[in-house]
Amino acid sequence: MYYRNGVLWESFFKALGMDYVLSPKTNKGILERGSAVMADESCLASKIFMGHVVSLLDRCDCLFIPWLSNFGECGINCTRFRAFPAMTANLFRDREPRILTYAIDYSGTQDMKHAGDEETAFVSMAKALGKSKKQVRLAYREAKEKAERAFYEQRERTQRLADGDGKKILMVGHDYCICDDYIGKPILEALKGYGVTVIDANHVDRAEAQRDFLQLSDGTLPWIVSRELLGGIVHFRDRVDGIVLLTGFPCGPDSIVNDVIRREVGDMPILYLLLDGQDGMAGVETRIESFIDILNFRDMGERRNG
Amino acid sequence: MKNAFMGIDVGSISTKGTIIDENDRILCGEYLYTKGDPLEAVKKLLRLLEARFDAENYRIVAIGTTGSARKLIGAVLNAAVIKNEITAHAVGTTNIHPDVRTIFEIGGQDSKIIILRNGVVTDYAMNTLCAAGTGAFISNQAARLDIRVEDFGGIALRSTDPTPIAARCTVFAESDLVHKLQIGCSKEDIAAGLCRAIVLNYLNNVAKGKKIEPPVVFQGGVSKNIGVVKAFENETGYPVIVDENGHLAGAWGAAILARRAGIIRPFDFRITDVELKITGKSCGRCANNCEVICVYREGALVDSWGNRCERGSVTA
Numbered sequence: 333m334y335y336r337n338g339v340l341w342e343s344f345f346k347a348l349g350m351d352y353v354l355s356p357k358t359n360k361g362i363l364e365r366g367s368a369v370m371a372d373e374s375c376l377a378s379k380i381f382m383g384h385v386v387s388l389l390d391r392c393d394c395l396f397i398p399w400l401s402n403f404g405e406c407g408i409n410c411t412r413f414r415a416f417p418a419m420t421a422n423l424f425r426d427r428e429p430r431i432l433t434y435a436i437d438y439s440g441t442q443d444m445k446h447a448g449d450e451e452t453a454f455v456s457m458a459k460a461l462g463k464s465k466k467q468v469r470l471a472y473r474e475a476k477e478k479a480e481r482a483f484y485e486q487r488e489r490t491q492r493l494a495d496g497d498g499k500k501i502l503m504v505g506h507d508y509c510i511c512d513d514y515i516g517k518p519i520l521e522a523l524k525g526y527g528v529t530v531i532d533a534n535h536v537d538r539a540e541a542q543r544d545f546l547q548l549s550d551g552t553l554p555w556i557v558s559r560e561l562l563g564g565i566v567h568f569r570d571r572v573d574g575i576v577l578l579t580g581f582p583c584g585p586d587s588i589v590n591d592v593i594r595r596e597v598g599d600m601p602i603l604y605l606l607l608d609g610q611d612g613m614a615g616v617e618t619r620i621e622s623f624i625d626i627l628n629f630r631d632m633g634e635r636r637n638g
Numbered sequence: 639m640k641n642a643f644m645g646i647d648v649g650s651i652s653t654k655g656t657i658i659d660e661n662d663r664i665l666c667g668e669y670l671y672t673k674g675d676p677l678e679a680v681k682k683l684l685r686l687l688e689a690r691f692d693a694e695n696y697r698i699v700a701i702g703t704t705g706s707a708r709k710l711i712g713a714v715l716n717a718a719v720i721k722n723e724i725t726a727h728a729v730g731t732t733n734i735h736p737d738v739r740t741i742f743e744i745g746g747q748d749s750k751i752i753i754l755r756n757g758v759v760t761d762y763a764m765n766t767l768c769a770a771g772t773g774a775f776i777s778n779q780a781a782r783l784d785i786r787v788e789d790f791g792g793i794a795l796r797s798t799d800p801t802p803i804a805a806r807c808t809v810f811a812e813s814d815l816v817h818k819l820q821i822g823c824s825k826e827d828i829a830a831g832l833c834r835a836i837v838l839n840y841l842n843n844v845a846k847g848k849k850i851e852p853p854v855v856f857q858g859g860v861s862k863n864i865g866v867v868k869a870f871e872n873e874t875g876y877p878v879i880v881d882e883n884g885h886l887a888g889a890w891g892a893a894i895l896a897r898r899a900g901i902i903r904p905f906d907f908r909i910t911d912v913e914l915k916i917t918g919k920s921c922g923r924c925a926n927n928c929e930v931i932c933v934y935r936e937g938a939l940v941d942s943w944g945n946r947c948e949r950g951s952v953t954a
Contacts (some may be wrong), residue, residue, distance in 0.1 A: 361925030497875065514926070594847045603759055613944075614706060618748075619764055622724035626759055629728075633758030 333413065335507035336534075339482040341396070343453070343475035348463055353391050353636060355384035363385055369423055374609055376515065376580030377508050378412050385420055394430040395420065404438035407556035410585055418604075432460055450476075490535035494571045499528040499627060502568050504561050504593065505578030505586075507534050515607050516578060519616065523576070526624045531572055533564030540624055541567070548596045558589040565597060573627050575600040581608035595609035601626050642696040642816070644682060644891025644905065645717070647726065647886075648672060648707035651746030651773050653679040653858055654889040655687050655697065662848065663734055666690040667886045676707040677714065677951050681846050681910045695724070697911060702896030702904040704888050706747070713933045713941035714914055718901040728752050728759045730891030731855055739851040742870065742878070744860035746773040751845045763844055771839040774857045776866075779832050782815060783825050787863075790829055794865025795828030804835070811835070820834070833865035836847040837873050851877040857884040912936060921950035 334341070334354075345352045358380050366383025368406040374382075384401060401414040407624070432452040449458045492501065501523060503510055510516040510532060523530050534557075536544075538607045541619045543552065543565020565575065577593065579586040594602055603623040605616060640780050642665060647654040649672060656667040668686040672679045691698075700718035703711045704726035712720035723745075731741050732754065741752040753761040765772070779945040780787045794800075803825045804814045811832075818828055855874050860866055861880045868876045883890070913933040920927050928950050942952040 359925040360927050588653065591846075599761075602763075604763070608767070614709075618722045618724075622722040622762065622764070625722065625725040626762055629759040633760065 333398070333508065334376045337398070338477035338480070338490075339397075340475050341476040344471050347468065347471035347474045348461065350461070352633060353388065353395070358383070358512050360514065363514060364377065373582075375412070375583050376492060377418075377506065377512075377583075380425070380512065380514070381412075381416065382420075385424070389424065389429060394432050395565040396432045397525075399435040399437065400432050401435065402437060402439045403556050406538075407559050408554050409556060410583075432457060454637045477527065487535045487537065491530055493529050494531050494568055496529065499624075500531055500572045500576045501534050501627075502531045502565065502566060502572040503529050503578060504533045504575055506557055506580075506583075507532075509535070509578050509580050509607070515580060518613060519576075519578065519605065519620070522613075522620050523624075526620070528573075528624065531568055532560050533568065536560065536564040536567045538563075549592050553589070553592075555585045555589070558585050562593070565593065569597065569600065572600075573630075574603065574623065576623070577604045579604070579606050581606050601630070641699045642691075642697050644698050644701045645701050645726070645730075645889040645896060646683065646701065646705075646711055646893065647721075647723065647888035648676045648680060648703065648705040648711050649746050649859075649888075650706055651777075652885070653683050653705075654886050655680075656878070656886050656889040656893050657685045657687060657691055657696075658890065658893045658897070659696070660897065662890075662897070664883065664886070665692065666888065667695065667883065667889065669885055672707075673779045676710060677914055677916060680711050680714070681914075684907060687909075689908075692749065699902050700899065701903065701905055702892035702894075702898040704892040709943065710916060710931070710933065714935070715905065715909065716903055718903050719892065719895045721892060721895050722754060723748070724750055724762055724764070725890035726888045726895065727857060728754065728762075730887035730889070730895050731857065732757050733856055733894060733949075734883065734887065735853060735879070735891065738853050738855050739849075742840070742845075742854065742856045742861075744761045744836070744856075744866070745770055745858040745859040747771060749840055749844050749858070749860075751840075751848055751850075753848055753944075754925060761848060763846075763848060765844050769874045771843075774835065774862060776832070776863065777814060777867050779811065782812065783819075783828060785825065785829065791833070791862070791864035793826055794829035794833045794863075795868060796831075797824070797826040799827050800834050801827045801831035802835075803828065803831040804808070808942045814843060816874075816908040830865060833863065833869045834873075834874065836860070836866055837869040850874055850876070853879060855879045855881065855884070857881070857887050859885065861885070918944070921945060925950040 342483055362383035363380055365386045366379040370379045370382045396416045397420055399417050402408045405447050417431050421431055440563055449473055455468050457473050458468040515583055541560040543561035544566035545559040547566050552561055572590050577590050603619060641660055642657050645695040653672045653673055654669050657665045659665055666687060668683055670682060676799045685872045701715050703717045704721050704723045727743055729737055736757055739754055743750045748765060750764040752759055768810050777787055780790050785793055801818050804810050807873050856878045859886055867878055867880055913936050917932045918929050921930050926946050929954055930942060930944045932952055933940045945951055
């Protein structure tokens with residue numbers, strides 16, 4: 333979620349004049365430490381998350397783990413995000429880590445203390461932060477503005493890439509997979525090595541995506557990010573040559589959504605990459621290389637037959 | 639002296655090689671088991687090919703490699719082309735069957751479907767990185783049933799009532815299989831059940847959403863299993879073509895790609911006498927601890943790869 337909210341969070345703490353440390357880029361060591369503490373059946377991303385927690389335990393006074401659960405009409409997050417603050421406290425109870433959190437949960441049940449909008453959720457952290465409500469409110473507003481602007485600029489950049497020339501593929505996956513240095517980055521690099529432009533399906537106007545996803549799925553699809561990714565496909569599909577689905581094993585939402593994509597997105601090559609922290613890149617290389625070949629074959633075929 | 643081109647396909651289970659002339663016709667082809675040692679398998683393969691190669695009239699001017707060990711063998715043999723097996727298979731198969739529209743391929747640890755229209759690949763899919771329902775799976779289950787892999791298909795054909803078996807995962811299938819044996823199902827029925835399970839697993843996963851149209855060509859080691867072929871025909875309703883040279887399609891394609899590449903790199907069979915060594919070492923310079931693969935010829939480094947960053951690069 334850092335890749336989604338990083339600017340907001342960092343700007344927020346900066347505006348309050350508070351020091352923060354970020355966990356290092358994901359590497360094999362982080363995945364191994366995370367795998368050691370998480371239940372074996374957990375997904376790759378949550379193992380990586382816990383690995384990052386381990387890397388921070390001795391480096392800070394307090395762990396910031398937002399509780400990003402239910403976004404009302406926009407959909408929900410996977411259950412793991414609901415669980416992370418409590419799971420972290422429980423897994424490391426011997427160390428008694430202090431956890432700072434805010435809750436996004438529109439589920440409407442009365443016992444949810446902080447149910448409500450994002451600003452209210454941030455303000456509820458005032459006491460824990462040792463700041464006044466007003467200070468926190470102002471810091472949030474400043475940070476939110478920066479975050480919105482940064483995301484707008486990111487979308488504009490992606491938009492220009494999508495409008496540009498050359499072979500383009502749409503990368504569909506959670507940004508914690510795509511942007512991760514250990515799982516997603518090597519794949520992005522490999523694709524770029526073949527000279528293709530990678531378009532990140534996350535970079536769409538979220539309100540627009542919330543409408544567009546209905547072209548590929550019905551409204552019962554619960555997950556907010558999955559909806560946005562489907563919206564991203566609708567937004568970009570006419571401008572790309574193929575789609576790469578990137579999933580960390582085992583992902584519940586993706587197992588359903590990837591199937592929807594393969595059924596609903598018509599005549600377009602789709603590469604489905606399911607990653608589980610394999611060491612060897614050979615299997616992935618084979619798939620990417622052949623995928624690029626197919627894109628080129630199609631081009632040749634169109635020229636020959638057209 | 640005429641030009642010839644060699645294609646080598648080194649898979650997890652078997653190693654295949656062909657030598658073709660300038661018209662893409664096979665001059666000779668060989669096939670053997672990799673047995674976990676791709677380098678030794680390729681040396682053996684080269685000796686077999688050499689024995690059948692007409693060295694008086696032809697000389698090999700370029701090599702193409704494919705299969706999971708393509709990079710390794712490509713480095714050792716100084717290949718002109720190193721190509722993934724999907725492309726190699728498509729090229730090799732369209733050469734045999736120009737009108738093919740669907741290629742099923744099930745190998746040792748991969749399975750794929752390739753869709754072609756008008757001789758051009760338009761779509762494909764591959765199994766996820768899990769090897770369920772591939773050759774490795776059949777070998778495992780054959781061993782459990784105490785049947786030779788070669789006999790498996792024939793035994794399956796004798797069944798009149800295939801036993802339903804879950805083939806999604808090798809481990810689950812195995813416990814399912816043990817249970818079915820215990821309740822008295824015959825080996826024939828279980829073998830037929832496994833063949834059917836492999837086909838259903840393939841059609842529901844690898845081939846999901848792909849439009850299967852005839853002619854259908856079935857390749858890869860598993861295509862030698864007549865039980866699986868029959869199960870494919872039953873489930874798809876189309877005749878399934880298995881070629882005598884189907885197992886060589888990847889190697890053939892690699893040879894054709896080497897010819898098309900137009901790069902001349904003469905090859906000498908004496909390489910089989912040269913000392914070759916491959917090492918896979920953990921780098922240890924950072925937490926990623928990449929496995930760096932180095933290829934040595936007569937003690938000198940030929941190539942290395944596997945490192946995610948500069949720190950792990952190995953130079954001579």
